[in-house]
Amino acid sequence: MVRALTYGVLIFLSALFIMPFCWTFVTAVKSIPELYQYPPVFWPSALQWENFATAWFKQPFDIYLKNSLIVVVLSTFGQLLSSSLVAFGFARFHFKGRDAIFILLLSTMMIPWDVKMIPLYMEFNMLGWINTLKPLIVPAYFADAFFVFLLRQYIMTVPVEIDEAARMDGANSWQIYWRIHLPLMMPALVLVGTFHFMNAWNDYLGPLIYLNDQSKYTLTLGLSMFKGLHETDITSIAAITVILCIPPLILFFFAQRYIMNGAIGSSVKG
Amino acid sequence: MGTNPDSAAQRSRTLEKLTPYLFISPWILGFLAFTLGPLLFSLVMSFYDWPVVGERTFIGIENYEIMLTQDPLFWDSLWVTIKFGLFFVPFNIILGLLLAVLLNQRVIGSGIFRTIFYLPSVISGVALVTIWAWIYSHEYGILNFLLGLAGIEGPNWLGDPSWSLLAIVVASLWGLGGTMLILLTGLQSIPKELYEAAKISGVPAWARLLFITIPMLSPMLLFTFITSIIAAFQQLTIALLLTGGGPLESTYFFAMYIYDNAFKHFEMGFAAANSWVMFLIILALSLFVMKSSSAWVYYEGEMKNKENADG
Numbered sequence: 001m002v003r004a005l006t007y008g009v010l011i012f013l014s015a016l017f018i019m020p021f022c023w024t025f026v027t028a029v030k031s032i033p034e035l036y037q038y039p040p041v042f043w044p045s046a047l048q049w050e051n052f053a054t055a056w057f058k059q060p061f062d063i064y065l066k067n068s069l070i071v072v073v074l075s076t077f078g079q080l081l082s083s084s085l086v087a088f089g090f091a092r093f094h095f096k097g098r099d100a101i102f103i104l105l106l107s108t109m110m111i112p113w114d115v116k117m118i119p120l121y122m123e124f125n126m127l128g129w130i131n132t133l134k135p136l137i138v139p140a141y142f143a144d145a146f147f148v149f150l151l152r153q154y155i156m157t158v159p160v161e162i163d164e165a166a167r168m169d170g171a172n173s174w175q176i177y178w179r180i181h182l183p184l185m186m187p188a189l190v191l192v193g194t195f196h197f198m199n200a201w202n203d204y205l206g207p208l209i210y211l212n213d214q215s216k217y218t219l220t221l222g223l224s225m226f227k228g229l230h231e232t233d234i235t236s237i238a239a240i241t242v243i244l245c246i247p248p249l250i251l252f253f254f255a256q257r258y259i260m261n262g263a264i265g266s267s268v269k270g
Numbered sequence: 271m272g273t274n275p276d277s278a279a280q281r282s283r284t285l286e287k288l289t290p291y292l293f294i295s296p297w298i299l300g301f302l303a304f305t306l307g308p309l310l311f312s313l314v315m316s317f318y319d320w321p322v323v324g325e326r327t328f329i330g331i332e333n334y335e336i337m338l339t340q341d342p343l344f345w346d347s348l349w350v351t352i353k354f355g356l357f358f359v360p361f362n363i364i365l366g367l368l369l370a371v372l373l374n375q376r377v378i379g380s381g382i383f384r385t386i387f388y389l390p391s392v393i394s395g396v397a398l399v400t401i402w403a404w405i406y407s408h409e410y411g412i413l414n415f416l417l418g419l420a421g422i423e424g425p426n427w428l429g430d431p432s433w434s435l436l437a438i439v440v441a442s443l444w445g446l447g448g449t450m451l452i453l454l455t456g457l458q459s460i461p462k463e464l465y466e467a468a469k470i471s472g473v474p475a476w477a478r479l480l481f482i483t484i485p486m487l488s489p490m491l492l493f494t495f496i497t498s499i500i501a502a503f504q505q506l507t508i509a510l511l512l513t514g515g516g517p518l519e520s521t522y523f524f525a526m527y528i529y530d531n532a533f534k535h536f537e538m539g540f541a542a543a544n545s546w547v548m549f550l551i552i553l554a555l556s557l558f559v560m561k562s563s564s565a566w567v568y569y570e571g572e573m574k575n576k577e578n579a580d581g
Contacts, residue, residue: 002475010372014386020401020444021389023412027404040415082296089293098290105297108305110496110556112504114525115549118532118541119308119315142300173289202394204507209533220396224511227400234404241397248392256385259451 021245028052028238035234052243055236063215064222071136071218072200078141079196080189086143087151088177092163109145113205121209135210136203136218140196147192154188155181187258194255198248219244309549312542320539333543344544346519347527350435354523355502357439362498363491366449371483373450374457384454388447395507402441403428403512431520434513438521441508449494456490457483488567496556503552524548 027035029048034041056062090102124135158181166176182189204220211217217225223244226237252259291298316333320326337344369387373380390398405413406427414424427437460483468478484491506525509515515522528548532541 006372006375006377010377010383013369014383017386017390017444020405023405024401036410038410038415040410040412082300086294086297089290093290093293095287095290101294101298104301108301110500110552111305111309112500112548112552114504114506114528115312115545116305116308117528118538118545119312120304121532122311122315122538123303123308139300139304141296142304143297145297148297173293177293198392202396204394204396204511220394223394223396223400227511234410237400238404241400244397245393248394249389252389252392256388259388 024238024241027234028242030235032235051235052239055239056243058233058236059222059225060214061219061222061240064217064219067133067216068201068218068220071133072197075137075140075200076193076196078137079144079147080193082141082143083147083192084151084182084185084189085177086148087155088181090148091152091155092160092173092176092181105145105148109149117205117209124210130210131212131216132210133216136200136206140200144196147196150192151185151188154185158184190255191258194251194259197251201248312545315539316543316546318539320537320542322536322538326539329539333540334547337540337543337547343519343522343527347522347524350520350522351503351505351524354435354439354505355499357436358442358502358505359495359498361439361443362446362449362501363494365443366446366453366494367487367491369446369450370453370457371479373454384451387450390444391447396511398441398444399508399511402437402444406437428513429517431518434517434520438505438508438512441512442505449498452494453487453490456487460486485568488563489569492559492563492567496559499555499559500552503548 026043028051030041030044030051031046031048034044090098090105120135121130124130127134129135129138162180163176166180171179202220203218204224207218207221208224211221219240223237223240226233226240317328317330318326319329319332373384373387377383405411408414408426408429411424411427413427417424425433427433464482464486465478468482473481504525505523506529509521509523509526510529513521515526524544525548528541528544531537531544
């Protein structure tokens with residue numbers, strides 16, 4: 001009885017959660033007359049696959065895609081490198097002020113992004129970075145508190161004896177980091193890489209504030225342009241939305257083993 | 271003169287001492303350049319009349335005075351944000367907890383359910399907004415069609431000031447997969463023996479939830495509580511794209527107020543003052559929640575925590 005109720009609730013809720021995805025997909029492949037039929041057409045008589053190409057060429061999405069890829073690839077690389085370096089520093093050394101600095105690092109997670117929005121804009125403006133992709137890339141090379149925390153928790157599960165043995169063999173700290181810990185923390189790096197990729201790929205406010213020229217736009221910004229330009233072009237909006245959802249979904253599919261493994265839980269618990 | 275072996279040894283010792291700082295230097299530099307610097311800078315700006323171009327003048331606390339006493343939009347947007355938070359924060363946690371508790375039972379296909387509930391969290395805010403705008407659409411929306419099947423005449427969700435905020439709450443709750451995941455991992459770390467012992471002594475299911483699950487999970491609940499409050503205050507993308515703050519400012523969030531003052535009216539000093547008020551409110555709320563947490567958060571064994579901290 002309780003079992004049946006559990007399954008009932010789960011199936012009902014998962015239907016609610018997945019329905020918007022399905023509806024968007026159906027909307028993207030409908031023909032125009034079917035789009036505005038009422039009662040709504042739940043499955044189009046013929047799937048209009050060409051809607052995707054049509055939408056793609058309504059704006060320079062090739063350029064947006066290139067910009068998005070530049071931002072995502074370069075910033076993910078920087079995030080992985082810098083966060084793992086910092087995490088290693090906190091996990092494996094005893095130094096003056098370590099715990100105080102670590103608490104400071106954790107507390108920065110509580111600062112809302114909006115509060116930094118204006119001064120950061122001014123700062124990037126002074127640096128001449130407005131209307132370039134730099135504000136979306138460079139900060140990733142300076143480590144993110146949440147990712148540092150996650151990786152540090154991971155490094156701390158590795159026995160110190162491994163480091164000591166390597167030191168006996170003449171390895172210095174950098175070699176221990178690079179040759180031993182970086183390979184060992186690969187699962188955690190996949191997790192960090194996935195989260196960062198999704199954040200960067202999905203980011204809207206950053207590009208909105210820092211980019212002016214269409215030639216600099218990222219995909220999310222391009223998608224949002226449809227709302228202003230073609231108020232009624234629902235098909236194109238749905239089609240680009242579907243395209244935009246695909247990379248994070250694929251990545252999530254491959255990385256979910258790491259995400260679901262409880263890496264988040266163990267890190268939050270601290 | 272050749273290298274003095276003494277100073278060479280000393281140099282390597284200095285290097286050894288510096289190494290940890292070199293490792294953490296990326297974060298230190300980033301903190302100075304992208305967090306502390308901007309925070310202090312915006313504090314200074316908040317005491318200025320600071321247009322994007324042109325002369326800036328020191329005006330003391332005038333920005334704060336105007337905001338608090340002469341600008342009704344400040345209070346209105348704050349109120350919208352609080353109303354949103356009053357719906358969003360409890361539902362985010364309660365529904366997240368409900369899903370986590372359900373998935374923590376031994377259900378077949380729990381992996382698939384977990385994935386489905388988490389899926390909306392992996393897509394972009396822009397995609398989320400476009401999806402919901404179409405669902406909510408007054409003329410062609412599927413939501414009102416489904417409500418119509420049940421004999422209910424759906425409102426104009428995004429066009430009616432009495433429904434628009436609720437529509438944003440629902441769209442935001444679609445992304446509660448992250449909260450669910452955190453609570454689920456918390457549930458999985460509760461020792462099974464506690465439940466078995468309670469079962470044997472005949473404690474009913476609801477009492478097990480109330481007296482075992484909730485207390486054992488309370489540190490995680492605290493974490494999600496604070497992050498949900500921050501999320502409520504940061505609500506910008508969805509409102510910006512779904513309703514643009516309207517109708518009749520019914521979804522004009524505080525974050526949007528800051529955004530408009532900065533990037534529409536180009537009053538950087540005023541916007542900086544806005545954002546400092548927001549920062550102080552969030553800080554006060556977080557501290558209040560943390561302080562009160564000693565009354566309702568249960569930490570299992572101080573020793574265990576200490577062990578973790580020392581690693």
